[in-house]
Amino acid sequence: MHKKRLYFIDIIRAFAILMMLQGHFIDTLLATEYRDLTSIPFSIWSYFRGITAPTFFTISGLIFTYLLLKAKERGETNLRMRKGLIRGFFLIFVGYLLRIPFLRWITGDFNTYFLVIDVLQCIGLSLILIVTLYFLCAKNTLIFSVTNFFLGIIIFLTERMYYDLNYENIPIVFSNYISKNNGSIFTIIPWFGYVAFGAFIATLFHGYLKKPKFKTNIIFSFFVTGCVLIFYSSHILVSIYKLTHIEIFLKSASYNYLFTRLGNVLIYFAFFYALEKYLKFPLVLKIGQKTLSIYVIHFIIIYGSFTGLGLNTIIGRNLTPIQAILGAIVFLITVCFLSFFYVRTNTFLYANLRRIFEKTKSLF
Secondary structure, three states, X not given: OOOOOOHHHHHHHHHHHHHHHHHHHHHHHEOHHHOOOOOHHHHHHHHHHOXXXXXXXXXXXXXXXXXXXXXXXXXXXXXXXXXXXXXXXXXXXXXXXXOOOHHHHHOOOOOOHHHOXXXXXXXXXXXXXXXXXXXXXXXXXXXXXXXXXXXXXXXXXXXXXXXXXXXXXXXXXXXXXXXXXXXXXXXXXXXHHHHHHHHHHHHHHHHHOOOOOHHHHHHHHHHHHHHHHHHHHHHHHHHHHHHHOOHHHHHHHHOOOHHHHHHHHHHHHHHHHHOHHHHOOHHHXXXXXXXXXXXXXHHHHHHOOOOOOOHHHHOOOOEOHHHHHHHHHHHHHHHHHHHHHOOOOOHHHHHHHHHHHHHHHHHO
């Protein structure tokens, strides 16, 4: 039987990683005087840059959960869950590794900044949570699907309740996952909400992909739901508040970026899934499959992992818009080239991590 491969997943991942590359390059090196949100070009760039992280988290939840559910069909659920746990811990490890300032440590300059949480740690922990949820749901796809859907809604709705809580009594290595007070870029909440919605979408693909007109229906659903979330989610939340007088709906409506960004992501999904057969170029698919190595290489070049010497310190915020745009193009090509031809993503470290996991498992 011919297997339906979801090429649009790799296409979206490729688009998201390229958006991240240019976003980080321009944000790091564009001169301050050109950062004017009243400028139409800069405001448009800033808006679309804000969709990159939600897209990454949502697609991560989708692809991992889809593979997990496909593994169940082959009777390999436990193997896939084990791989998911290893992958999760590996991403957390790499996330910390990229921020360790080895040269400073050699000179005796120590601080806790390397413990801040970025996208890799959040995605890694999210994969671990997805595996845990699937296990707690007794590997029942329907229960798992509903759980992720409502968990995503609850995380988004309650964001105003936990975003500024004081976590001083919690060790920094843990508090950084839930608080930005020490410099964390991302926190597990609310960002796990996007992963949960991605997992929910994966259950829809797994259950109905082979149904007639599924692609047409899901594209239409993505587009309509996305538009509703972007343009009407705040009004809906206010209406629910007026009916229930539950203040959390009003607070969510007053600072409603999570639901609107999810709407943006769904529009992306609709667009790329609709044009899937026109966009599945080998180069694009390869970029989508190399996101981790691309992320690691770009992080080292821009932020100077390990040495402390990156473009952020060598060039700084001194580029004009034209210089930043041309530089971003060169940067994208360079990073992708290095990823394709000079890096073996994570094969060595990942294989050894699996070996350590298996040995530890055999001991117990």
